[in-house]
Amino acid sequence: MTLVLCEMKFSPRRMFYSNKLHPCRDVILLLSFLAGVWTAPAHAEPMVSLKKPPASLEQWYKPANKRQVWLHTMFRLRREMQAIDEYAKTNALAADNQAALEKWIKRLDKDYNKIADMVPEWEKDIKPRLLPELEMFAEKGDAYRVAKTLKMIKRTCDDCHTYYQPLVTATYRSPHYDDIKVKKSDGRLQGYEDNMEQLSESVNRILIALDDGHNSIASKASQDLADQLQDLGGSCNGCHKEDEYPRERILGQATQQRFEKLQANIKQGLVEDSQKLMGEIAVTVCARCHNTHRIVYDLRNALLPEE
Ligand code: HEC
Ligand code: HEC
Ligand code: HEC
Structure with missing residues (x-):
């Protein structure tokens, strides 16, 4: 199999600094990130094709x-x-x-x-x-x-x-998540994708409710979100083994404190403060984890479609 990613003339450095970015830029940057090197060395042909490695x-x-x-x-x-x-x-x-x-x-x-x-x-x-x-x-x-x-x-x-x-x-x-299960508080097992969809729904339910002044819905949904993240936290050692630091970094004390503050803010009807905290949670929890895990996962799936 030969996967032609994109046909274009490029110099990696120029692409990096140029404002007029080619749509293929992201693929190449991500590939480079994944491989730890520029996909195309300086003498490269104006086309990058990837070959499937021998069995x-x-x-x-x-x-x-x-x-x-x-x-x-x-x-x-x-x-x-x-x-x-x-x-x-x-x-x-x-x-x-x-x-x-x-x-x-x-x-x-x-x-x-x-x-x-x-x-x-x-x-x-x-x-x-x-x-x-x-x-x-x-x-x-x-x-x-x-x-x-x-x-x-x-x-x-x-x-x-x-x-x-x-x-x-x-x-x-590159890590894959198909075998990793999230154990819910009621004992049921959940796949990563379902857990992620629930997280996303909870986040948006909170934001919609805050927007419309439905404080009790926002309060309930923020408790759900905290619980769903707690469940997700149990899955980290599926890969990180006994290393507690990665979980602490994303779901540890700082995150718990943000959730406590969020609950208090919602109860007091502090909409703007609550929205701001939700922004912080999205960055420090969701985006921080996605930057190491999801980007690589999506890329792996894109590169290896037959699986
Ligand atoms: C382990 C760290 C981790 C955390 C924390 C995390 N995610 Fe994810 N997320 C992933 C991974 C890995 C994937 C891709 C795997 C998959 O979709 O099965 C993903 C995929 C997703 C997807 C796409 C699901 C789909 O249908 O493909 C959404 C939406 C999402 N996450 C939302 C969130 C939100 C919202 C938060 C924060 C409240 C969050 N995630 C926190 C790791 C994380
Ligand atoms: C016939 C194929 C082939 C040849 C020849 C080859 N390599 Fe590699 N090399 C690979 C593959 C495939 C990888 C990716 C391995 C991975 O990511 O697990 C790799 C990865 C590497 C890496 C790791 C880069 C990183 O930090 O992730 C280094 C260093 C490396 N090669 C050095 C060399 C050197 C030096 C030579 C020549 C003396 C060489 N290789 C010759 C196939 C080759
Ligand atoms: C399918 C495997 C897998 C799962 C599950 C997983 N990770 Fe990771 N994670 C990795 C890999 C691979 C890396 C990059 C190499 C490394 O740092 O170990 C990484 C890196 C990290 C990093 C950055 C490096 C560090 O130690 O600071 C953090 C933080 C992290 N993961 C947090 C989490 C959290 C939180 C969870 C659970 C919600 C989780 N991971 C679940 C595979 C996984």
């Missing part, structure tokens, strides 16, 4: 594997490339620098070849013959050719990343 990659990720083996191999590759680059740049290599350089080249050789060992479908995308060349130039102390060869290796890294990285990150490393 054999799955075994190198959780839950099929105990560890994120593929990703950690990548982190090592980057460290090895940097070490070689930095040692090769120090002119008139001291003897121990030379030894270190050779050590890192051996490691790069091993890890670079692992790419095709782990995912045979990618064998044609790497150039292992460049490694013995790199070693030879290093032994000769030919810093110029070491740098040049390194650049050729780097190009194989970049090419693969341009086409594959976003979908791999979306497939194997």
Whole structure:
């Protein structure tokens, strides 16, 4: 499968600062966010196409594997490339620098070849013959050719990343919520989507009632909203495990205090103050959580429609 996201000429930096934004900008920015890099490097073609990663990659990720083996191999590759680059740049290599350089080249050789060992479908995308060349130039102390060869290796890294990285990150490393259930106070289990729809209804019920001066409805709905968020809070450790901080950050003491104040304001008929507090809750609770969770979730679904 090749997913053509958009066809346009662009330079990432110009898009970022330009006011006349192309509709594809958001997709690209989000993709970049997800992948942790710009989707298109400086020399990119004016079109970004994403390719579906080979099936054999799955075994190198959780839950099929105990560890994120593929990703950690990548982190090592980057460290090895940097070490070689930095040692090769120090002119008139001291003897121990030379030894270190050779050590890192051996490691790069091993890890670079692992790419095709782990995912045979990618064998044609790497150039292992460049490694013995790199070693030879290093032994000769030919810093110029070491740098040049390194650049050729780097190009194989970049090419693969341009086409594959976003979908791999979306497939194997972005959270999904289908298996996460919210336990209601009456013991029933609820999916995330239903919980979210209830939250949204409660928020709007409060805002409508405040607008129309129906204080008892606003009061009841704000109690419902607090309860629904309390229920939602029980689901956080489905992913965050025993880390209590994420829940505290979004649903902790500060949020509780806002809800207490909201109840008091509504009872006293302070409409404007209540509306202002609702705005704060929407930002510090809903938007703050959506910014880390929902954006990635929506993007994952958009990128991986077959699931
Ligand atoms: C875990 C942190 C979290 C909090 C807190 C949160 N949301 Fe969500 N929200 C999500 C995630 C994740 C999704 C996408 C998952 C889904 O829709 O199944 C989502 C989706 C939604 C959706 C779209 C539902 C749909 O039909 O696809 C709405 C509407 C929504 N949230 C409203 C709210 C409102 C309003 C609040 C605050 C009162 C809120 N959310 C608080 C995580 C959160
Ligand atoms: C044949 C494909 C392929 C080649 C060649 C390749 N990579 Fe990767 N690399 C990937 C994929 C796929 C990911 C995304 C992994 C993920 O997000 O879990 C990735 C991710 C990375 C990351 C992680 C980026 C981040 O912070 O999330 C680094 C670093 C990296 N690669 C370095 C390298 C280096 C250095 C080379 C070359 C020496 C290289 N890779 C060659 C496929 C490749
Ligand atoms: C399906 C998995 C999943 C669920 C459920 C989930 N999160 Fe997260 N959350 C993540 C991932 C992944 C990250 C980003 C990596 C990280 O920080 O652990 C994250 C990050 C965060 C962060 C930012 C990092 C930090 O520690 O400050 C906060 C805050 C957070 N989540 C709060 C919540 C709250 C509150 C809930 C429950 C209402 C929740 N999360 C439910 C997966 C999840």
